[in-house]
Amino acid sequence: MIEFRSVRKEYADGTVAVGDLSLVVPERSTTVLLGSSGCGKTTLLRMVNRMVDPTSGTVLVDGRDVKEQDRVRLRRSIGYVLQAGGLMPHRSVLDNVATVPRLEGATRRAAHARAAELLEVVGLDPALGRRYPGQLSGGQQQRVGVARALGADPDVLLMDEPFGAVDPIVRADLQAELRRLQAELGKTVLFVTHDVDEALRLGDEVVVLRSGGVVAQQGTPAELVAAPADDFVADFLGLRSRQRQLSVREQDGRRLVVDADGRPVGVLEGSLEGSLEGSLEGSLEGSLEGSLEGSLEGEVPGA
């Protein structure tokens, strides 16, 4: 569990990055700090591993004040995933993932064995371990970044816009992977992003921040979308934008979800037993069953 108790960060020039903020990140859940740049979300995140010390207030990790802990020990006990991976370009992928165990005194052999396991955990071929980060794609680098953060098997994972630097398809892929990992590992995750979709997709709780590090609203994604606290939150989430004003339209026996401009954004579940799902499944699994199902059920809506 991470707890912020009325933390405030004020810089020497009088700029307030975080203003008197209190927040609890429950155990084994994902909390997303959502806000535009300059809203103090990264500052807040970096207070947890003491990359930033608050001007006043207290940050507790598992009930212990971080101020009373040794910075280096604290950082090693907390996983940190940075934008663009934050990998060491001069160390192999395996060495990168093995960083924390090595710093903690594990033998090279043991640390590498563990690192190879972690690469598999994040869905990478361990054979990539011999390469340098610069030889991997952006998405692969991010996975390595996650593997490194898991190196010391931390309870707490800090993620600072980890998927900001990859293209949308890879990003969606990484988000799905993170959800899978989180379901498997159950870490306490504090995740920073300015991407509304990402926040709604990944957060158990989403905290919308306005500039100066003030909480505009906190709640589950559904709560935020259903009842935005004020205009700021509604605008930030884009709830009034035409892309988020959805309605349902029938077409070819299926119920399409369309936005205010009539552009399709998806299909309502239950109306998709038709040929689309069947053929998708069929092509993915390459199984006869899928296409059979597809062709059989494809008849139903039309009948």
Added chain:
Amino acid sequence: MKWLSQNYPQVVDLFLTHLALSVPAIVASLLIAVPLGWSAQHGRGLRGPVLVGVGLLYAIPSLPLFIIVPVLIGTPLRSSSTMIVVLTVYGVAVLVRSAADAFASVPAATLDAAAAVGHTRWSSFWRVELPLAGPVLLAGVRVITVSTVSLVSVGAVIGIQSLGTLFTDGFQRGIRFEVLTGIVLIVALAVLLDGLVVLAGRLLMPWTRRSAGIRGSRRRGGPGRRGDSGRVLAEPQLAGAAQPEGASR
């Protein structure tokens, strides 16, 4: 050629002497310049004074320095220790700037990441900052290697033996071949040491070789990403994203 066959042992001797004067000076320059360059880069307001200071060192003419050094530190006038100190002064003068630039070239984000994952300042310096400063530092070391080797010969004027002695002796006695031998051997020594420095760089910084060796052997569609159930998915998007550095070069 007759001269060379007659004086072969002496030439070999001078070559080795020249080497023995150059190498300690190069190593000492590196050992002194790295901490100075680092503090110039990191110390608040130190960069200006340190760089101006070492710039002034470089402005001292070499012959007076051969007199000043023995007076200041008490080494014998025509000794190899005086020579090495003088060479080190010039080496440091050039290399501190390179070292400061080398540390400046290390991305702040990488150092930040190193601290965030739990490096101490000490381990961050040795395992992250110094290696990443390596390529720029190496370029500086190559410069002072060559300049030191050529500067050693100046010592011959005041009687410190080196390949430069072949110049002074050759001029005095009018043996052109002796002068020529001196030039060729100094260039050869410079090229040799430069080659060794480059080689050491390759061994110490294997990641800088990736464009040649490792990437060359990289197979297209080699080890890829696994899907949720362990099967390898078709990866059209990865093929596109797989060569970010290739695209940027």
